[in-house]
Amino acid sequence: MSLKKLMWRFRYAEWSSLLFIAPAILLFSIFVVYPIFQTIWLSFWKWDRISPGVWVGLDNYKKVLSNPEIYSAFSHSLVFVLFYSLIPIAVGLLITLLLLRVKIRGESFFRAILFLPQIISTVVVAISWRWIYAADGPINALLAKFGAEKITTAWLGNFDTSLIAVGIIGTWINYGLAMILFLSGAQRISQDLLDADRIDGANMRQEFRYILIPSIKGEISIVLIITLTFALRNFDIVWNATQGGPGNSTNVPSLFIYKSAFVNRYVGEAAATSFLLAIVILAVTGLLLLARRESHD
Numbered sequence: 001m002s003l004k005k006l007m008w009r010f011r012y013a014e015w016s017s018l019l020f021i022a023p024a025i026l027l028f029s030i031f032v033v034y035p036i037f038q039t040i041w042l043s044f045w046k047w048d049r050i051s052p053g054v055w056v057g058l059d060n061y062k063k064v065l066s067n068p069e070i071y072s073a074f075s076h077s078l079v080f081v082l083f084y085s086l087i088p089i090a091v092g093l094l095i096t097l098l099l100l101r102v103k104i105r106g107e108s109f110f111r112a113i114l115f116l117p118q119i120i121s122t123v124v125v126a127i128s129w130r131w132i133y134a135a136d137g138p139i140n141a142l143l144a145k146f147g148a149e150k151i152t153t154a155w156l157g158n159f160d161t162s163l164i165a166v167g168i169i170g171t172w173i174n175y176g177l178a179m180i181l182f183l184s185g186a187q188r189i190s191q192d193l194l195d196a197d198r199i200d201g202a203n204m205r206q207e208f209r210y211i212l213i214p215s216i217k218g219e220i221s222i223v224l225i226i227t228l229t230f231a232l233r234n235f236d237i238v239w240n241a242t243q244g245g246p247g248n249s250t251n252v253p254s255l256f257i258y259k260s261a262f263v264n265r266y267v268g269e270a271a272a273t274s275f276l277l278a279i280v281i282l283a284v285t286g287l288l289l290l291a292r293r294e295s296h297d
Contacts, residue, residue, distance in 0.1 A: 036278075043271035050265070060272040070273065072248060073256045074280075076163060077232050080252070083167030084174055084234065085227035089220065091171070092178025096186050096216075097208050100194065111183065115176035122173070126240030129169045130156060156242050162249050166241055173237075174230065178223045185216035221292040225285055232281050253277045 043060055047053035064070055095114065104110060117125065131137055133155035140152040155165040189211060197207060213220075235254035238244060244251040244259070253273060261270035 039271045039274050043268055043275050045268045047267045048265040049267055053268075056268065060268040061276070064269055064272050064276065069248060069251065070253065070256060073251045073253045076250060077234070077252050079163055080167055080170060080231040080234055081228060083164075084170035084231035085224060087171045088174035088178045088227060089223055091175040092182050092223070093208070093212070093220075095175075095179045096182040097204065097212055099183065100186060100189070100212065101204060101207070111180065115180050117173045118176045118180075122236045123240050125169065125173060126237050129165075129172075130241055133165055157246055159246055159249050162242055162246060166238060166250050169237055169241065170231070170234070174227050177226065181219045181223050182216050185219035186212065189215050218292070221288060225288050228284055228288070229281055232277070232284065 044055060044057055045053040046056045046060070099107065132139055134140075135152070135154040135157075139155065143149065143152050153161060155161045193211065194207070197211060202210075233254055234252055235258065238250055238252050238255055239258070242250045244255045254277070257270045257273050257277070260266045260273065
């Protein structure tokens with residue numbers, strides 16, 4: 001076979017393989033790439049979704065960055081990082097360590113029950129917790145039963161407790177994800193290694209530090225990225241639980257964007273805020289991926 005025919009076959013195979021991924025590239029371009037560029041383009045316009053748009057350049061970004069509400073919203077997201085990410089990771093690690101040391105009957109069923117909050121619709125979760133937190137809900141009823149009526153309150157309607165109350169909902173949702181991923185990573189740990197470690201007299205703290213953590217560093221970084229992203233872009237839980245209230249005590253950037261675009265009709269400011277939020281999320285994700293890469297090196 002001549003060299004010319006070989007080159008033609010190689011190029012044909014190359015182009016034919018591209019045809020298989022062309023539909024995916026097309027859909028990705030339509031539903032991801034185009035909306036991103038459309039959002040960036042809208043961020044330079046003043047538009048209320050009714051009258052013609054007016055080019056304002058960077059004015060929308062200046063307005064957003066000079067608005068104290070956006071800084072308050074981001075500060076609430078930082079609080080949610082604790083409840084949506086760090087606490088679930090700690091709880092997941094603790095459950096994983098306990099299951100490594102103690103074998104229980106029906107462990108698969110136990111895992112499924114703990115993972116259940118992750119697969120339930122967040123709308124259902126938020127509505128359920130609204131009932132739990134209500135003034136006449138089970139939490140206040142339990143407190144009253146033990147003589148603690150003075151601290152009962154409408155937990156989601158109180159300026160002092162609403163942010164923490166929403167954060168606890170996020171903890172309940174995310175700890176199951178952390179646990180499942182950590183347990184999957186812990187399966188790589190040799191039982192002989194664990195037995196030898198315990199024969200040598202290692203306690204739970206030493207097993208946690210020198211065996212469990214080094215073995216699941218990859219899973220920890222993955223869970224950290226997923227839960228941090230969830231905390232920063234959180235919308236549905238806050239919207240269905242408090243709608244950002246009372247006042248702005250549980251307002252978050254995603255809710256700020258929604259109200260700007262669909263309530264106040266400041267579409268340009270909403271687009272600018274969306275782009276800034278995307279930059280923050282990408283920066284955080286990039287830093288975590290870089291840290292993960294360096295830890296593996």
